[in-house]
Amino acid sequence: MxxxxxxxxxxxxxxxxxxxxxxxxxxxxxxxxxxxxxxxxxxxxxxxxxxxxxxxxxxxxxxxxxxxxxxxxxxxxxxxxxxxxxxxxxxxxxxxxxxxxxxxxxxxxxxxxxxxxxxxxxxxxxxxxxxxxxxxxxxxxxxxxxxxxxxxxxxxxxxxxxxxxxxxxxxxxxxxxxxxxxxxxFSIDTIRVETRKLDQLMTLAGELTVAKHRVARRCTDMDGLADAWERIATTLCLKARRDTELEQWTSEFSTLLDQVKRSTSDDNSRLETVSGAIEEAILEVRLLPLSTIFNSLPRMVRDLSLEQGKTVQTIVEGGETCADKRVLEELKSPLIHIVRNAVDHGFELPAERAEFGKPRNGTISIRAYRTAENIVVEVQDDGRGLDLEAVRRAARKSGRREEELADMTDDQLRGLIFASGFSTSPFISDLSGRGVGLDVVHTNVERLKGTVTVESTPGNGCTLKIALPLTLATGRVLIVAARGVSYALPVEYVRKSYQLDLGSIFSIDGRDAVHSEGQTVAVARLSDLLSFARTDFLHEAPLPEEEGAGEAKSPCLIINSGGGRRFALLVDELLDEQEIVLKPQSSLLKHIPGISGATILGSGDVCMILNPPELGAALRQDGLAQTAVAEHERKKTVLVAEDSLTTRTQMKRILEGFGYEVTTAVDGLDALAKLGSGSFDALVSDITMPNMDGLALTQKVRQNRKYGELPIILVTMLSKDEDKRRGMEAGANAYITKPAFDQKLLFETMRRLI
Known part of the structure; x- marks a missing residue:
């Protein structure tokens, strides 16, 4: 017993x-x-x-x-x-x-x-x-x-x-x-309140909080109504100075309106006090000290280390930190697995530690603390640290491709230890080697909407950090707008927000990127990552690049997506920061990448809650097909042959606006020379030019097998059917007449041909 x-x-x-x-x-x-x-x-x-x-x-x-x-x-x-x-x-x-x-x-x-x-x-x-x-x-x-x-x-x-x-x-x-x-x-000797029931109470308290916000908005509306009536009453009385009956009516109505305004304000204050007290009381009932699970860990460490011929001491800090009961229950299993993994894999034998100049006795520190948004538990050991080469070998063994491993950062490699079935142990024992322990950690923490990260220095130990929300019923979010739709972004994922100069965006490896805090991070629009391409049923906000040059800025959020990864997210507007009730994810939203659930805002509007780790994964996988096409197009280089300086400059601007890199030539001979000295994905040419016209240029290009598949687009003032036939016979892929020139037509033609 x-x-x-x-x-x-x-x-x-x-x-x-x-x-x-x-x-x-x-x-x-x-x-x-x-x-x-x-x-x-x-x-x-x-x-x-x-x-x-x-x-x-x-x-x-x-x-x-x-x-x-x-x-x-x-x-x-x-x-x-x-x-x-x-x-x-x-x-x-x-x-x-x-x-x-x-x-x-x-x-x-x-x-x-x-x-x-x-x-x-x-x-x-x-x-x-x-x-x-x-x-x-x-x-x-x-x-x-x-x-x-x-x-x-x-x-x-x-x-x-x-x-x-x-x-x-x-x-x-x-x-x-x-x-x-x-x-x-099993005898029933105690009365136990199920966490599920407390969750229901917490959800109801959250709904009360939403109702409180809505009442507060109505109070604001009432203030505006009272001010408006005051102006109307003053105007009426001025126009009808001798109408004592009208003055009496307006005075009575003003008095009544003032009473309703005060009563509404008092009710709102009372509601705010009661709802806050209820929420705090429910949270208090659910809170338990982390020492509940910490107290047994030193004994477990002692027994495990003795079995393996090691000597490990345990330091526990922050046991008085309290956490939600469900969070505590779900944290217990991951914590056990982390400690067991540290004792088995992390610590060297005493003789080996002495050879490395370390104390013969190892130390594992378990520390808990509370931030404004999270309960954080850190497990740190002073063992051998994480062997990234061993991780690579195990990853190859589990079927990972060599190219994929070569592209991974150290943080991404360390993140592989949480994969199901992954183990660096060469044999299976009753303690480890099955590849289950850290998978349990990742699964449980993810289920709690938390994050787990690992930091390691070879030879100097390893630190695993678990960050869990204070409560699972409500959360703090940043309300953002994209394409006229509001979304809720959990604030714990937001590193910072600022106005990004769109001119600072550059391309690297075919992807848009920006500099942030000394790092290069990928950048993408929220609407692109969510794959909501059709927005013709919405009132679209103007995109930043559609505005004037002096307004080429966009709200930008630097997002921590887990595993040490960051990315920049462009939105149309930053609207508000709110406390929301986290609704369970419905079956309708379950298969939409980047969405973790929904909530009801204080305004009564339904708002989808974003999942930043999934958005980051979508960005790494090129996300939406349209985004991949755009990235592909930005890498293309176009040669433009045009003798008119004005037309040449305008054509260059148009094509660069489409995302192409543009090289210009003043006539056919210049174009033929530049074509031989560079690499191009398309040729856009006028027909009427000195030295060598566009038809002769097209024929010369087609005579070279190297350019047999090069798309050639003729853009000219010659609009007769005979001219078009000659262009096609010369080898052009498309023929666009300047009298009917349309930028959209040029863009669609380029995209179709390249």
């Missing part, structure tokens, strides 16, 4: 949740045995239960959970088929862990013998191996006994007749326990 009363209660709650999820997963797995996602989810739950059991020295649960992981690992790798009988065994493992968990909580003997469980599992494996060997036997042996008449319990002469579906219970009566028996064994 767990001696610590607080830890006993926490383990009762946590083990119940893990076991319930294991049962639900097995139900799904029974229907679709080869579903990798379900197997991985079961893997994570079993791994977390094993870690919690290990921390509390519950060796029996740890052993069964570890064997349960083995079964799933063999199924995932294809070494074992998840037959109905194998799933039955897994059910019985879960039942046994449930009885053992009840024993740890209540102190009543469970009657579970772990040795018998392992023996039953080995018997199951022996039966499956024998069955596999029988299926692979020669045809003569299989022909001696007609198909379908073999005793299903037979597994070879040297093996005892194996039980089928329910016979394993005969080997160990405690393996299979009905769910009703497990429920009966």
């Amino acid at each position: 767990i001696e610590d009363l607080e830890m006993r209660e926490l383990f009762r709650i946590e083990s119940g949740e893990h076991l319930q999820l294991l049962e639900e997963g097995l139900l799904h797995l029974e229907k679709t045995p080869q579903t990798v996602a379900i197997i991985e989810e079961l893997f994570r739950e079993a791994h977390s239960l094993k870690g919690a059991s290990r921390m509390l020295a519950l060796e029996d649960i740890e052993t069964v959970a570890h064997r349960f992981e083995d079964l799933l690992g063999e199924a995932k790798s294809g070494r074992r088929k998840l037959t109905q009988q194998a799933i039955n065994v897994m059910y019985r493992c879960v039942d046994s862990m449930a009885r053992l968990a009840e024993e740890a909580v209540s102190g009543e003997k469970s009657g579970v013998e772990v040795g018998e469980i392992l023996a039953a599992l080995e018997l199951q494996e022996t039966q499956e191996d024998a069955e596999k060997a029988r299926e692979e036997g020669d045809s003569e042996e299989s022909a001696e006994e007609p198909e379908g008449e073999e005793d299903p319990s037979s597994c070879g002469a040297d093996v005892e007749p194996a039980p089928a579906a329910g016979a394993i219970a005969a080997v160990s009566p405690c393996l299979h326990l009905p769910a009703s028996a497990r429920l009966d064994s």
Whole structure:
């Protein structure tokens, strides 16, 4: 039985949740045995239960959970088929862990013998191996006994007749326990308020906050109405000075309006006070100190380090920091995995540390603190640090392409350790090597709308930082506008905002970029990243480049998208900063990249909440196809042959406005010379020019096989059908007449031909 009363209660709650999820997963797995996602989810739950059991020295649960992981690992790798009988065994493992968990909580003997469980599992494996060997036997042996008449319990002469579906219970009566028996064994000795119910209360409090903002707006409207009436009443009285009845009416109405105004203001103040008190009270009920989970970590570190022949001391700071109960519950499992990973992978053996000039005793520091928006937990060790070469090797082993790895920054490489199945350990042990631990960390933190980052210096240790929101019901957002639509951007992702001079945008590797705080970051419009290309049903705000040259600025946000990455986001307008209620993501928005949910603003308008990490990923993957086309076009170089200086200059400006790089030539001969000395993606030429006209230039170009596919566009004053025919015969791809010249037509022609 767990001696610590607080830890006993926490383990009762946590083990119940893990076991319930294991049962639900097995139900799904029974229907679709080869579903990798379900197997991985079961893997994570079993791994977390094993870690919690290990921390509390519950060796029996740890052993069964570890064997349960083995079964799933063999199924995932294809070494074992998840037959109905194998799933039955897994059910019985879960039942046994449930009885053992009840024993740890209540102190009543469970009657579970772990040795018998392992023996039953080995018997199951022996039966499956024998069955596999029988299926692979020669045809003569299989022909001696007609198909379908073999005793299903037979597994070879040297093996005892194996039980089928329910016979394993005969080997160990405690393996299979009905769910009703497990429920009966749990007594209700405390009253527990579910987090879900507190979430509902918090959501209602958030709705009250929205209502408060709307009432505040109505108060402002009332002030404006009162001012307007005062002006109207004054004007009426001046025009009808002798009309005492009108003066009386206006005076009475003014008095009534003033009373309503004061009452509304008083009601608004009262509503603001009450809603704030309710929200604080609910938050207070949900808050628990982080020492609740910190207190058991030093013992776990001690036991793990002794097992591996290491000496590691633990320093805990900030245990008095309080966090939302759900945040605390979800943080426990990631924290255990991080600490276990640090002890196993991070610290060298004492002799090795002495060789490097380090103290023989390692130190792991666990620190918590609270910011204005987040609860932050840092786990820092002074071990060997993260070996990026080992990460690269493991990434190659897991199927990552060499080109992809070569383009990754150090921060991106470090981020790979959170991928499912990723491990740098060369072997699998009961402590590590399965590639599950840090995947659990990433999954849990992401589910909480938090972030996890890793910093490491080779030879000097590693720091993992988890940042979680204070509450999961409300959040602070920046309201921005793009193409006439308002969006909510969580403020914790915004590094800074400023007015960007669009002339400072430059191109690098075919992408737009800007300088920010000494770094080069990619830049994109929010409307482009969200793929909302059609906006003809909206009132579009004018784009900055459509305005005058002196107004070529745009609001710009520097966004932290996770993993040490940043990007710049251009929006049309910065509208407001608000506290909002975070609504669950609806099925309509689930498959829209860059959107994490929706909310209702104080004005009553529905507003979509942006997901900055997904926006950053879309930008790295070239986002919208239209954006990719634009980037592709910006890299193209066009040669313009025109003898008129005015027309040449105007054509150059137009094409540069489309995003092309433009080189000009004064006639056909000049163009032919420049074409041979450079690389161009298209040729735009007039026909009537001195020295060599456009038709002769086109013919000369087409005679060179090197330019056989070069698009040639003739732009000329000659508009007769005969002139067009001659242009086509010379080898031009398009013919545009200047009398009917249209910039849009030129742009569409260029885009189609290149």
